[in-house]
Amino acid sequence: MAVRSARRERGSTRVDPRLLIGLALVAGSSLGVWALVEALDDTREVLVAPATLTPGTRVEAASLRVESVRLGALADGYLAPDDLPEGGLVVVRTVQAGELLPAASVADRERADLAVVVVTSSRPLPGEVAPGALVDVWTAAEVERGAFEPPVVLVPGAEVAAVAESDGMMSTGGPTVELLIPREKTAALLEALAAGDAVDLVPATGAVRD
CATH class of the missing domain: 2.40.30 (Elongation Factor Tu (Ef-tu); domain 3)
Known part of the structure; x- marks a missing residue:
């Protein structure tokens, strides 16, 4: 019996608790860095005019370009892809090619x-x-x-x-x-x-x- 017990102890693998603690610290540190990067990333997707848009032009999401930009507090002044309703909007102020699409530059049909x-x-x-x-x-x-x-x-x-x-x-x-x-x-x-x-x-x- 003593021989079997000794063989069982030699065959088993013991994990050093310090290794487990180290792995947990590394994982926690990685998650913390990821969360910090996500918190500092204030980029958002906005719509961009691929060509000059003149008053009276109807625009839909498919006719515009989407770019990720960092606008900070100015972000609310520009349209995101989800801001366009089904059927699009009508341009009421000229938007030059390559410009972000200001919310004030488009209107619904009632203001067309x-x-x-x-x-x-x-x-x-x-x-x-x-x-x-x-x-x-x-x-x-x-x-x-x-x-x-x-x-x-x-x-x-x-x-x-x-x-x-x-x-x-x-x-x-x-x-x-x-x-x-x-x-x-x-x-x-x-x-x-x-x-x-x-x-x-x-x-x-x-x-x-x-």
């Missing part, structure tokens, strides 16, 4: 009949005039140098798409504003701009469009 018009305000803009706000476009025709007719609302409830302050010390123009307006109002507003009418943007009552 909007046109983008850039106007220069004759006065400083109120603080409420920012992208997404609604403004009434007032115009006044010049009857003689420095004299204008009473102003009228030419386009009520136009949506502000973008605002850009005039640059340069010699600039005489006011802030330029991209407006989304109904297409049927486009001709009248362009005529007023071509004629040199004074244009003022006044926040519409109640006003930020969802």
